[in-house]
Amino acid sequence: MKSASGLAYKSSGLADRRTYDSVAGEYYDERLHPTCADFRSASRIYLARLFDELKPTGRIADIGCGRSLVAEFQQQNLVLIDESSEMLRQNVPFLESRCINVEREPIGASEFDWIFAVLGDPYNTNGPND
Numbered sequence: 001m002k003s004a005s006g007l008a009y010k011s012s013g014l015a016d017r018r019t020y021d022s023v024a025g026e027y028y029d030e031r032l033h034p035t036c037a038d039f040r041s042a043s044r045i046y047l048a049r050l051f052d053e054l055k056p057t058g059r060i061a062d063i064g065c066g067r068s069l070v071a072e073f074q075q076q077n078l079v080l081i082d083e084s085s086e087m088l089r090q091n092v093p094f095l096e097s098r099c100i101n102v103e104r105e106p107i108g109a110s111e112f113d114w115i116f117a118v119l120g121d122p123y124n125t126n127g128p129n130d
């Protein structure tokens, strides 16, 4: 979107990193967030094909996992990562999880064989100072 000054800005206000905690309870309500639900459906179709064709193995990370779609396809060796504890809470409790901001804290570059970021646009930035 464009502001009155003509500069692009994020209309969602996600510069406030706590935002997903406050929307976590309703984020997956398709009546309230139909566009998110549609993107989620499309992502599920894409992941189904990816898991069928490439059969990811090894240690897998789902960063910005929310209610993890990756967990629908594979739970073994999966690590769920999200900075929002309320979004992480949407998952079954027995999965390994980390509540961290991936732009500010390192996640092991050599730790994972696969890293997924499904609908990861909130941290599609130039870095921590963006």
Ligand SMILES: C[S@@+](CC[C@H](N)C(=O)[O-])C[C@H]1O[C@@H](n2cnc3c(N)ncnc32)[C@H](O)[C@@H]1O
Residues within 6 Å of the ligand: 020, 040, 043, 063, 064, 065, 066, 067, 068, 069, 081, 082, 083, 084, 087, 100, 101, 102, 103, 104, 117, 118, 119, 120, 121, 122, 123
């Ligand atoms: C649009 S939601 C998508 C959630 C989930 N992947 C899905 O497809 O339903 C983005 C998620 O990314 C998380 N997130 C945003 N910025 C992040 C960051 N810098 N580090 C970790 N998680 C982040 C949010 O808390 C939120 O759960």
